[in-house]
Amino acid sequence: MTHKFPPISGKLPVFMHGADYNPEQWLHDPAVLEEDIRLMKQAGCNVMSVGIFSWAALEPEEGTFNFGWLDQVLDRLAANGIYAWLATPSGARPAWMSEKYPEVLRVEANRRRNLHGMRHNHCFTSPVYREKVTIMNGKLAERYSSHPAVVGWHVSNEYGGECHCDYCQEAFRSWLKRKYGSLDALNRAWWTTFWSHTYTSWSQVESPAPHGEMMVHGHNLDWRRFVSDQTIDFYKHEIKPLKAVNPDLPCTVNMMDLFYGLDYREFAKAVDVVSWDAYPTWHEAESEVGIASWFAFNHDIFRTIKKKPFMLMESTPSQTNWQLVSKLKRPGMHRLSSLQAVAHGSDTVQYFQWRKSRGSSEKFHGAVVDHVGHANTRVFRDVAELGRTLSQITEVLGTNVPAEAAVLFDWDNRWAINDAQGPRNGGLGYEQTVVQHYRALWKQGVPTDVIGSGDDFAPYKLIVLPMAYLLREETGKRLDKFVEDGGTLLATYWTGVVDEHDLCYLNGFPGPLRRTLGIWAEEIDGLHDHDRNALVMNPANRLEFEGSFEIRELCEVIHTEGAEVLATYRDDFYAGMPVLTLNQKGAGQAYYLAARVREEGFYDSLYGRLISEAGVRRALDAELPEGVTAQLRSDGESDYVFLLNFSGKPAQVRLDDRAYTDLETGEVKTGRVELPLHGSIILKRSSQYK
Template sequence: MTKNERTFITKADFMLHGGDYNPDQWLDRPDILADDIQFMQLAHTNTFSVGIFAWSALEPEEGIYKFEWLDKIFDDIYSIGGRVILATPSGARPAWMSQKYSEVLRVNAARVKQLHGGRHNHCFTSPVYREKTQQMNRLLAERYGQHPALLMWHISNEYGGDCHCNLCQNAFREWLKEKYNHNLKAVNDAWWGPFWSHTYSDWSQIESPSPNGERMVHGLKLDWRRFVTDQTIDFFKNEIVPLREVTPNVPVTTNFMADTFDLIPFQGLDYSKFAKHLDVVCWDAYPAWHNDWESTADLAMKVGFINDLYRSLKQQPFLTMEMTPSLVNWHKVNKAKRPGMHLLSSMQMVAHGSDSILYFQWRKSRGSSEKFHGAVVDHDNSPNNRVFQEVAKVGKTLEKLAEVVGTNRPSDVAILYDWDSNWAINDAQGFGSDTKRYPQTLQQHYRTFWEKDIPVDVITKEQDFSKYKLLIVPMLYLMSEQTISRLKSYVSGGGRLVMTYISGLVNEHDLTYLGGWHQDLQEMFGMKPVETDTYYPNDRNAVRFRDKSYELKDYATVIEVNGAEVEGIYQDDFYADTPAITSHQYGEGKTYYIGGRLEYRFQSVFYQEIIKELALEPTSDITHGKGVSVQVRRAPEKDYIFIINFTEQSQSVTLGSTVKDVITGEELTGHLTLDKYEVRIAEKQK
């Protein structure tokens, strides 16, 4: 995707607005269903995800199908100009299936079969479940594949979890045989089998990690997580076989997630692998706005990081498949969005590359676990309450942004995120059990660029490095020789590479490199880390950098310099006055090594120097104070500029040139005042 190209990922040239619609819960209330169609128009919505948990309504008994209600929903939505994202219902199977085919039920890590209930309580390996999902999906594709309302396929829902049944144990062993070329010795070598006498003499002895002693064999745990990702993807691929056959031109997606409390990428599956099999990446965004442990701006920075990761997976716009217009029901505290926050949070998603704002849910359920989860239509069944009106305001705004759809966010800066490395470092019985915080560390390096309005791609180790002027690789604990080679080529070709403490310590099998740090890394950086010191929570040190002192906590690396320039030194402890930060010319490029976890004030100064050297520019000429974010999406003929105030106070921004307000049409120049949570969207001709 080039800087000026538009890619219509859903074949729609408008912003999608709507969300999860569950008419199957209201089939005995035609008056409610009629209200829905009226309210959809009042809310300025146009797209609805249907059928996600509707298996029991579609097939109430085995082989007995009821599609008439869904026929009417398709027709009714299309009658108002709407579109349908049709879901396959595999995320929650009907009770008759659990009763008749017990193999579809998951077995937990303690080898106990789970009872029917909840959702995603199914075995991905089960031949019966795979057969049943394909049967259902083929019927859906044949019935609705040519319906003009069908926009895309929503495959299952929020894939996650694992199963430890005998079927999955056998599948794991077959996966290992393929990975290790049927060589059991290779498995023992990769997993360091002699440790605690964990050498296997027969494939049948290998089992998935159990709750007892599961930390013993790190290679086993790492490969199990890889297998779970691959098996989940294989289940997904099985689901879409009939969809690709019957509707080859209808795009497919499934909704990715984030871990909500810290707002970091979902850890259960390697999305870098999964994304390759999707036409469109989407995710379900549920930040805990207005929490009491961080500022709104700090939380917004984390949202921006995940947006940029999921956008970068396919280097194209993404979809916001779920967000709440008000509150959720599963945080520790379920606080409502304050007035203005819904528009602000929606426009942040669009500013970072989303071509949709879709909600969970359209209408609140009357019962069960999600009856108090936020929705567009509340239990009052009224379009006149605050939340509904704020949704309508978002809809009106999105209608003004059709030219934004499909546009790109080019970047000269990339941060490398790796699921494998995060799994491995979390298993590592070393360092600090509570202070590893790999994703959070990446977000802190991202923060400087987000605050300075410099776009960032959050990429994975298989993606192209060469197009970036700056590549930042914090805490990449697991680093294969292939990755090291690619980094070496990047730097020698002229790239700037920043690396930190606890990087490059183990290979892809979580085995340490003998002889210390890998020789190629030593050459690239002109130094080697010889010792990693881990601090207690109250321990502190300091690093002197550019004649100023910066606080250090958690980790410090003792460094031996072999040609690198010393940029900063430790001030305390037994390594006082020794190198803490280094730089090194290598080939046509340059490397930097940051030996300790330093306060954000250091990162801001450190990266500002590199920003200046590389002439990395913000994407607009707007200046502002802390807590305001300016993000740009570039259409072929104009830039769309999103100016967002993430603070609790009014903020003044200065426009470097005249722009036009997209919503009001007025010309804007000079100074502009943003109220609390206010968003202004401007366009600027190129």
């Protein structure tokens, strides 16, 4: 039975292909706007994001609105079969507002109010700013919700940052009162008896400050949660007038690459479709594996947090202007990078920006149309070629990524780990560790979800739990049941150390998973950058690979409590003690890795064995060359296998014995498939996921 998600918009049941369009920058030159339409059609672009930073053009003075230019732009798009994600302009407010209402300006942690400027330099709690946003968004909704060009709302732009003004202090206290109910409960959760920091009045509670309180970890963690929740609340405030006029028009927020300040898993609950902005730093090294796997991980997060296809809202068709080195995309990389997003679940490919600005900070950021203003450029040809490809693969639209493996990643665990003092204050490397484990699955072509502790574990055969320092009791119980029911779990060092309040477990680490894993973690040793140890596989171990693998940075001293020892430490006073263990529990099995192994070959061998044991299906039953990955989308009748070459050189892939066709050309493919430098191909076969 075929299963597909419906298109993001029924108006445009094909892959969306387009860019951020800023016509307000060119209102002085109508010829440019006319030429834009012609070039959009030539590039195969069918959608534009319009009005993202247009507040000053829409409301040049308080209460004076000018929608005429936007009427003309949207009418012109509609007349030419081009659609629009219409933006709310709250990402940057006009100067008249900052001058008349200084309370809208953000206050930093040092309690100093900012001047006007930049983006998102405003308070999400300010009553005045919320009122002005409601007025603007209400007028946009009344005027454009039924416009034939509009397919959805692009709400604000890349939300982020925090404010410490008096409004936000009161909002933080109210948030804490709702969460804890009483000061006694808050004091217990924050362990405020430490350093005599006990609160005796709610008015004493403030946000963390560099010249005040910064060392109460529960306090820091709750502030980050509050900032995330308050931003989500502001987003809900933004969409209220939009939904009041047309509740069926989808709303999205463009998110960012593993952004630190907001819990996107919680944010996703409030949006209709997830979108994000991806800017890989291609061509840093001979092989693109490190960058490609990092962005694959991000794509999989943004698909998993809504459990359906997402949108690539921004990418660059050539180069950025803000990376340390702004490299041009080499031939083939634009297609490869864009199809990577599609392979992991994107139903759009969109760019920042359509036409390069003449001035200001982004005038050298990549665009479909360069300053020269015509189509005779390499970048424009790359975009047009991709437009043709997207028009040929419409049957992939709405298909799922059938993942049987998952990596667990939580934002509050991330915040807690990075706030921990010890065992390595030079950096615990949580994010890098998570992606290192994920990369081993990606290299072997294993469709993988990136889940949170509140997600359903039942659909998976293998769950990877890297550095789950903050681990709730309930999550531990659910993971234990996952193993009991036949799942395979792999957890690492620095797991099950604290609860949701960042309070240490007193029953021995790894806390709720001690019995599941069959080990007790007594100590953790932080290694200097020059220190080395090694993991030595036991002879004839059940994982069926041997060798010695270099360890750096972190070594946990553990004792088995029923678990089988698969590998031991080579050096130091804990030489010969367990470093890799396996505990059989119920119908499943739980592995524990007690140290940070540096060598990629170890993870390749380990996960090769785990996916085989767990029966996790790969996108392609074939050996993949180093740097080539296979990714999969499926509708239950047809599988679509994306072969993507990030190796930095030409490569060959030998197909398995199933029947394949090239989705773009219809050519039958057997035996070896040649992939040129930065090459990519989409193969279709009968589904194995029926």
